[in-house]
Amino acid sequence: MKRILICLAATLFCASVLADTMGNPAGMSPDTPGINAAKPAKDHSNIQDKLFVRQAAIGGRAEVELGKLAQSKGVDQAVKDFGSRMVADHGKGNDRLMRASRGVNAEIPDGVDPEHQTVRRELTELSGADFDLAYLASQIRDHQKTANLLQWHISYGQNQPLVEYSIQTLPTVMGHLEQAKLEHARLTTAGAPITRASD
Amino acid sequence: MNKKLFGAVAVSAALGLVAISRLASADPLPPDATYRPLPTVPLDVVRKNDEAMKPAVLKRQQALLNERYDLSNRAMSGVKMAGGRKTVQDGVRVKLKSGTTWDSLAAMSPGEIKEKNLLPAGFLPLPHVKQLAGGQVFPNEQIEEIRIAESRNLQRFDVDFDLPSHLTPEFPAPIFLTTRPELGDVSGGKLLTIRNYYAMMVGIITPVQMEGLRLLLTPFPQEEFNQTEDRKVPEQSLGVACLDCHANFHTNAAFHLTPDVRPQAARFRLDSTSLRGMFNQQIHGSKRSLRSIEDFTEFEQRTAYFNGDHVSATRKGVHLPDRPNQVAMMAQMQNIIDFPPAPKLDAFNRLDPSKASPEELAGEKVFMGKGRCAECHIPALHFLDNNMHDLKLERFYRVGQTFNDQVAIPDGPIKTFTLRGIKDSPPYLHDGRLITLADTVEYFNLVLGLKLSEQEKQSLVAYMLTL
Numbered sequence: 001m002k003r004i005l006i007c008l009a010a011t012l013f014c015a016s017v018l019a020d021t022m023g024n025p026a027g028m029s030p031d032t033p034g035i036n037a038a039k040p041a042k043d044h045s046n047i048q049d050k051l052f053v054r055q056a057a058i059g060g061r062a063e064v065e066l067g068k069l070a071q072s073k074g075v076d077q078a079v080k081d082f083g084s085r086m087v088a089d090h091g092k093g094n095d096r097l098m099r100a101s102r103g104v105n106a107e108i109p110d111g112v113d114p115e116h117q118t119v120r121r122e123l124t125e126l127s128g129a130d131f132d133l134a135y136l137a138s139q140i141r142d143h144q145k146t147a148n149l150l151q152w153h154i155s156y157g158q159n160q161p162l163v164e165y166s167i168q169t170l171p172t173v174m175g176h177l178e179q180a181k182l183e184h185a186r187l188t189t190a191g192a193p194i195t196r197a198s199d
Numbered sequence: 200m201n202k203k204l205f206g207a208v209a210v211s212a213a214l215g216l217v218a219i220s221r222l223a224s225a226d227p228l229p230p231d232a233t234y235r236p237l238p239t240v241p242l243d244v245v246r247k248n249d250e251a252m253k254p255a256v257l258k259r260q261q262a263l264l265n266e267r268y269d270l271s272n273r274a275m276s277g278v279k280m281a282g283g284r285k286t287v288q289d290g291v292r293v294k295l296k297s298g299t300t301w302d303s304l305a306a307m308s309p310g311e312i313k314e315k316n317l318l319p320a321g322f323l324p325l326p327h328v329k330q331l332a333g334g335q336v337f338p339n340e341q342i343e344e345i346r347i348a349e350s351r352n353l354q355r356f357d358v359d360f361d362l363p364s365h366l367t368p369e370f371p372a373p374i375f376l377t378t379r380p381e382l383g384d385v386s387g388g389k390l391l392t393i394r395n396y397y398a399m400m401v402g403i404i405t406p407v408q409m410e411g412l413r414l415l416l417t418p419f420p421q422e423e424f425n426q427t428e429d430r431k432v433p434e435q436s437l438g439v440a441c442l443d444c445h446a447n448f449h450t451n452a453a454f455h456l457t458p459d460v461r462p463q464a465a466r467f468r469l470d471s472t473s474l475r476g477m478f479n480q481q482i483h484g485s486k487r488s489l490r491s492i493e494d495f496t497e498f499e500q501r502t503a504y505f506n507g508d509h510v511s512a513t514r515k516g517v518h519l520p521d522r523p524n525q526v527a528m529m530a531q532m533q534n535i536i537d538f539p540p541a542p543k544l545d546a547f548n549r550l551d552p553s554k555a556s557p558e559e560l561a562g563e564k565v566f567m568g569k570g571r572c573a574e575c576h577i578p579a580l581h582f583l584d585n586n587m588h589d590l591k592l593e594r595f596y597r598v599g600q601t602f603n604d605q606v607a608i609p610d611g612p613i614k615t616f617t618l619r620g621i622k623d624s625p626p627y628l629h630d631g632r633l634i635t636l637a638d639t640v641e642y643f644n645l646v647l648g649l650k651l652s653e654q655e656k657q658s659l660v661a662y663m664l665t666l
Contacts, residue, residue, distance in 0.1 A: 030239050036244055036247075038248045039251070058226070148462065154601060154604065155331060155463035155464040156463070170600075170606060171598070174598050175599070
């Protein structure tokens with residue numbers, strides 16, 4: 001509890017950090033140490049935590065790969081910039097994910113997953129404005145998916161460092177989604193607002 | 200946009216070149232992102248853990264509430280709710296971020312407020328007392344009355360109600376009938392229950408209305424109050440009655456989470472609405488926009504009761520009222536519930552100048568003019584427009600932040616609520632995030648960019664007290 005109060009004072013992000021005594025009430029797995037004594041271990045992980053690490057790692061890796069593609073193939077400067085931002089933000093994010101998931105013991109497949117391999121192949125075949133639009137469209141879908149994945153993990157995850165990771169990452173991902181939507185709208189609709197998302 | 204690029208986009212869009220693979224996503228989210236998972240831990244263990252966590256859960260919610268609001272008991276002198284039993288709370292209760300004033304905020308652009316993180320936190324979506332568990336939470340007064348009257352337990356073992364009782368509606372609320380306006384409040388200051396309704400209402404309502412009333416007071420299994428191991432009360436429970444939340448057809452501020460959103464962390468809190476004057480509404484539910492009271496009554500068994508999860512409902516024993524008979528009767532009973540009397544209003548719901556004070560009249564002028572309130576809250580339509588509006592609060596803050604396990608996402612379109620009898624139904628907005636009418640004035644002043652003066656704000660509050 002002390003920790004929440006400090007958080008409240010310190011930053012916005014961790015205003016929501018789980019109390020020390022809480023595992024996740026909705027997703028607490030039956031094998032949680034201490035559960036029968038009503039002292040569930042907060043660093044225990046459940047199935048949702050493991051699945052989350054796997055999916056988040058796959059997604060983050062693909063964002064970096066596709067971002068590099070956008071840096072080189074994009075025509076519109078904003079699309080190139082968006083690609084750079086993906087490389088930087090998701091690169092950092094992936095490192096943080098690996099640190100946060102140390103105790104979780106998740107299985108992460110190697111390389112780019114089949115779904116993103118298809119996307120990458122399709123994008124490679126496009127050029128110019130077609131590439132820009134298709135890249136942004138794929139980014140909208142990916143960030144929708146990642147935002148939902150993070151919200152789902154915040155809902156059902158149990159491992160505290162990992163839930164904190166999700167809580168801290170979500171606003172950034174939703175910022176990316178907003179920016180991808182704005183850039184896509186800018187390139188496709190005459191009436192789109194000129195202002196950019198502030199992050 | 201550059202013309203060449205635009206040309207290219209137009210051509211390729213026409214040829215369908217930009218279409219990306221149509222395959223279904225390879226790794227969709229697991230089913231618990233939408234469906235309620237089956238319990239995997241025995242009830243006695245769940246209960247022990249929930250009870251052990253309860254103090255920390257409640258303390259965390261109190262910390263959030265105290266950070267956002269001034270929760271003190273500051274009654275307005277001389278202003279009572281319609282039954283004359285509870286005073287209306289005074290003043291703006293949402294706390295400003297340090298270094299700001301309401302006027303300095305109003306002078307800033309939404310983007311600047313967002314950038315500098317200056318939106319008062321009390322304007323943000325309000326989390327459930329235990330967001331990740333969610334479910335129905337009743338105020339202590341309701342719990343006590345039902346315990347005494349029906350020996351039915353509405354007290355959860357994992358959470359308590361989180362607002363102090365001076366910030367909730369009058370309890371028990373008065374009941375006004377459209378069919379018998381001359382009677383005034385027919386509640387006699389008592390809470391309607393399955394044990395007393397007949398004696399209270401015989402001779403006042405029709406047989407069909409009486410049967411509707413009986414059904415509205417009959418408990419049926421619900422997500423947290425049922426007979427399976429997935430419940431939040433120690434003993435197997437008979438369930439919950441419609442009027443456990445819509446107490447005396449008004450609201451007792453019981454809350455739950457919207458059935459309309461997933462995943463769990465993104466669901467917004469729902470403050471029970473009053474059923475007064477519902478006969479005038481064309482759309483029901485803050486998001487669902489159901490088109491009749493019959494539809495809502497029928498579907499409330501899926502939504503308020505089971506979070507919009509018919510799969511879980513089937514397992515726990517859902518009551519599906521028979522449409523032509525039971526639903527119709529329940530609806531007919533709800534349809535005769537009137538607003539409390541507003542003696543200063545005429546047939547158009549405009550103030551009668553011979554009865555209203557200069558300040559109230561000034562408030563009406565702001566409401567109709569500079570405040571633009573009447574563009575959505577149309578007086579002759581009982582302050583409704585039967586529409587949903589997106590107030591776009593997210594212009595003012597960074598979405599995706601998590602507060603006590605609730606992820607703040609944009610509210611999106613929400614139906615316009617009536618303002619008749621509004622002083623009787625705090626807290627305000629669909630999730631109860633605002634405590635007083637003065638808070639609602641500051642909210643709309645900012646969200647609609649009105650730049651009202653202090654005097655205009657006060658007159659608006661004075662005006663809303665007359666409605």
